[in-house]
Amino acid sequence: MLLSYTEENYLKALLKITFDSGVEKVGTNELASALDVKPATANDMLKKLKEKMLVDYKKYGKINLTSEGKKIAIEIIRKHRLWETFLYQKLEFSWDEVHEVAEQLEHIQSQKLVDKLDKFLAYPEFDPHGDPIPNSKGEIKIHYKKTLSEMTPGNTCKMVAVKDNSSPFLQYVVKVGLGINNEINIISIQEYDLMMVIEVNGQQSTVSQKFAENIYVVNK
Amino acid sequence: MLLSYTEENYLKALLKITFDSGVEKVGTNELASALDVKPATANDMLKKLKEKMLVDYKKYGKINLTSEGKKIAIEIIRKHRLWETFLYQKLEFSWDEVHEVAEQLEHIQSQKLVDKLDKFLAYPEFDPHGDPIPNSKGEIKIHYKKTLSEMTPGNTCKMVAVKDNSSPFLQYVVKVGLGINNEINIISIQEYDLMMVIEVNGQQSTVSQKFAENIYVVNK
DNA sequence: ATACAAAGTTAGGTTAATCTAACAATATTT
DNA sequence: AAATATTGTTAGATTAACCTAACTTTGTAT
Numbered sequence: 001m002l003l004s005y006t007e008e009n010y011l012k013a014l015l016k017i018t019f020d021s022g023v024e025k026v027g028t029n030e031l032a033s034a035l036d037v038k039p040a041t042a043n044d045m046l047k048k049l050k051e052k053m054l055v056d057y058k059k060y061g062k063i064n065l066t067s068e069g070k071k072i073a074i075e076i077i078r079k080h081r082l083w084e085t086f087l088y089q090k091l092e093f094s095w096d097e098v099h100e101v102a103e104q105l106e107h108i109q110s111q112k113l114v115d116k117l118d119k120f121l122a123y124p125e126f127d128p129h130g131d132p133i134p135n136s137k138g139e140i141k142i143h144y145k146k147t148l149s150e151m152t153p154g155n156t157c158k159m160v161a162v163k164d165n166s167s168p169f170l171q172y173v174v175k176v177g178l179g180i181n182n183e184i185n186i187i188s189i190q191e192y193d194l195m196m197v198i199e200v201n202g203q204q205s206t207v208s209q210k211f212a213e214n215i216y217v218v219n220k
Numbered sequence: 221m222l223l224s225y226t227e228e229n230y231l232k233a234l235l236k237i238t239f240d241s242g243v244e245k246v247g248t249n250e251l252a253s254a255l256d257v258k259p260a261t262a263n264d265m266l267k268k269l270k271e272k273m274l275v276d277y278k279k280y281g282k283i284n285l286t287s288e289g290k291k292i293a294i295e296i297i298r299k300h301r302l303w304e305t306f307l308y309q310k311l312e313f314s315w316d317e318v319h320e321v322a323e324q325l326e327h328i329q330s331q332k333l334v335d336k337l338d339k340f341l342a343y344p345e346f347d348p349h350g351d352p353i354p355n356s357k358g359e360i361k362i363h364y365k366k367t368l369s370e371m372t373p374g375n376t377c378k379m380v381a382v383k384d385n386s387s388p389f390l391q392y393v394v395k396v397g398l399g400i401n402n403e404i405n406i407i408s409i410q411e412y413d414l415m416m417v418i419e420v421n422g423q424q425s426t427v428s429q430k431f432a433e434n435i436y437v438v439n440k
Numbered sequence: 441a442t443a444c445a446a447a448g449t450t451a452g453g454t455t456a457a458t459c460t461a462a463c464a465a466t467a468t469t470t
Numbered sequence: 471a472a473a474t475a476t477t478g479t480t481a482g483a484t485t486a487a488c489c490t491a492a493c494t495t496t497g498t499a500t
Contacts, residue, residue, distance in 0.1 A: 006487065028448055041488055043449060048486090060448060060495055091336040101330045110321045116311035226457065248478055261458055263479060268456090280465055280478060442500095449494070459484070467476070 001052070001072070005107050008076055009035060010045050011054060012106075014065050015073035020163070025062035071138055075114075078134040080106040081127035082117050088128040089121065095128055095179075096170035129170075130161025130180045130216065146219075148184065149194070149212035155186045157217035164214040173215070176205045183220065221272070221292070225327050228296055229255060230265050231274060232326075234285050235293035240383070245282035291358055295334075298354040300326040301347035302337050308348040309341065315348055315399075316390035349390075350381025350400045350436065366439075368404065369414070369432035375406045377437035384434040393435070396425045404437065 003011075013034045017026050032042035046063060049055045054069035065073060083105040087093040093101070118124075118136065125141055127133055132141040143160060151157055159182050162173060177200045178184070187197040187204065194209040223231075233254045237246050252262035266283060269275040274289035285293060303325040307313040313321070338344075338356065345361055347353055352361040363380060371377055379402050382393060397420045398404070407417040407424065414429035 004486080029446085037487085038489065039448065040450080040490080044487075087333070087336075091333070091340055093332070093336070097332070101328070101333055104328045104330070105325075108321070108324045110324070112313070112317070113307070113311070113321055116307075116313070120311055224456080249476085257457085258459065259478065260460080260480080264457075443498100444500100445496100445498075447494100447496070449492100451492085452490090454489070455487090457485090460482090462479100462481085464479070465477080467474100469474075470472095 001068075002109075003072070007045070007049065007052075007054075008072070008107055010042070010049060011065065011069055011073040012076045012080075014055065014063060015070060015077065018065075025064060027062060031063065074134045074138045074140070076106050078136075078138070079108070079114055081131060081133040082114065082121065082124070084127045084129070085121050085124045085133065086117060089124075095174065096167040098128055099165045099167075126161075126180075128180070129165055130159070143218060145216040147213050148196070148198075148207075148215040148217050149209055151184075151186045151196075151212075151217065153186050153188050156220040157184050157186075158182065158220055159184060159215055160218050161216040162214060163216060169211075169214060172211070176207060177201055177203045178215070184217065221288075222329075223292070227265070227269065227272075227274075228292070228327055230262070230269060231285065231289055231293040232296045232300075234275065234283060235290060235297065238285075244284060246284070247282060251283065294354045294358045294360070296326050298356075298358075299328070299334055301351060301353040302334065302341065302344070304347045304349070305341050305344045305353065306337060309344075315394065316387040318348055319385045319387075346381075346400075348400070349385055350379070363438060365436040367433050368416070368418075368427075368435040368437050369429055371404075371406045371416075371432075371437065373406050373408050376440040377404050377406075378402065378440055379404060379435055380438050381436040382434060383436060389431075389434060392431070396427060397421055397423045398435070403440065 010031070013031060014026055017030060017034060018024055028039050028042050028046065031046075032039040035042065046055060046057060049069070050057060053066055054072065056064040056066050056069075080102045083102040084098040087098040087101060088095070115136065123135070124133055132143070134140045145160060146157075147163070148157070148159070159178055159180060161180070162170065164170075173179075176198075182200055185199040187199055189196050194212075195206055196209070196212050197204060197206050199205075230251070233251060234246055237250060237254055238244055248259050248262050248266065251266075252259040255262065266275060266277060269289070270277060273286055274292065276284040276286050300322045303322040304318040307318040307321060308315070335356065343355070344353055352363070354360045365380060366377075367383070368377070368379070379398055379400060381400070382390065384390075393399075396418075402420055405419040407419055409416050414432075415426055416429070416432050417424060417426050419425075
């Protein structure tokens with residue numbers, strides 16, 4: 001099925017929201033704000049995607065991807081993450097620069113391109129932000145993640161991914177000395193505002209709760 | 221200046237036409253048919269591009285790119301040919317498959333991406349079809365080309381590029397045993413219909429005039 | 441349980457890129 | 471030079487993706 005750039009973005013946004021919130025059902029306003037359009041616009045598109053059997057929804061109800069819609073959305077995420085990996089590994093892009101360009105590259109239509117790129121990169125399993133890259137069958141390696149904000153003093157954990165892919169956040173992550181697979185010791189937590197003192201490679205930093213909520217870790 | 225996908229294609233088409241015909245001035249119908257749209261459509265777009273000072277033209281007159289328009293068009297061709305080279309050299313695409321995908325990739329907006337890709341490919345000077353890749357300053361290595369159809373029996377020449385980039389043509393070129401930098405001996409020419417008997421790597425083939433007009437060569 | 445707030449929908453309008461059909465200017469041919 | 475053909479332009483319509491403003495439905499809180 002040939003979809004427009006825009007239609008693809010709607011499907012991708014729907015999948016992303018369910019990934020991030022853990023909930024299957026999505027609302028019109030939520031979708032609209034994720035795509036930075038007005039609810040009326042999202043509503044129009046939803047009707048179109050329903051016509052095409054890519055979403056399952058009825059008036060005033062919640063939105064769900066159909067299995068076909070989900071398949072397409074996963075393919076887009078696959079392309080996005082493969083391109084990010086390419087930019088990072090082969091073209092020397094930095095962590096915080098890959099996302100923007102991958103947003104464009106993910107819409108290139110060519111099955112052969114995706115397959116060959118995957119091969120060229122030696123079938124990577126995770127992108128530069130630690131997010132899993134769906135394989136050619138659409139299967140995703142899930143590593144059950146907690147956020148840094150769920151850790152308690154004395155814990156040691158390892159950063160596996162970031163939740164927020166925005167440049168300002170990623171640059172801040174680098175500044176704190178953090179990166180994928182780095183070990184983090186939780187030194188203390190401020191009861192009042194939940195600020196956290198952490199140690200990475202011997203360097204201590206104080207980070208906000210908001211920051212800690214955007215770092216995925218696994219226990220050590 | 222931020223241009224739409226479509227606007228970029230109009231600029232590229234204008235530059236291509238002047239390249240191919242050798243003439244500076246382009247007509248509305250010619251442009252329209254190159255882009256596979258109706259003349260009325262091309263006319264509308266021309267007005268828009270004139271507003272943006274990218275083309276120079278007046279009612280019922282001929283169309284010219286301004287220097288700014290030409291600069292942008294060259295940049296698009298640069299991207300197109302770099303991507304073709306990438307697909308061919310790094311991703312194992314064949315000669316006749318690269319064009320289509322590069323038509324999409326050429327519109328990706330990221331100066332850094334172009335620069336890094338150029339570096340990654342070790343600053344190639346020619347794409348897989350033998351066409352010169354403009355460098356980062358927009359300079360193009362011109363090799364003064366003749367077509368195979370201009371050769372006479374007894375001549376020996378070397379194929380440097382193809383004029384037609386379509387899949388059917390390129391597949392035919394491969395079938396005849398031809399490739400970039402191959403030596404060609406002109407054995408004979410049929411006076412009646414200008415069919416040519418050529419020899420490549422010891423293999424003799426008979427090719428039509430139309431075919432011969434689409435192969436660029438240099439004298440040996 | 442009603443009232444109010446939040447979420448979702450509809451109607452009608454805009455812009456970019458396309459079209460068709462009619463018209464105008466330029467070029468070519470006899 | 472007049473007739474005809476070619477080329478280019480204009481006017482008005484269409485479609486996709488967006489908008490605002492008004493409305494309806496659903497959910498929440500007193």
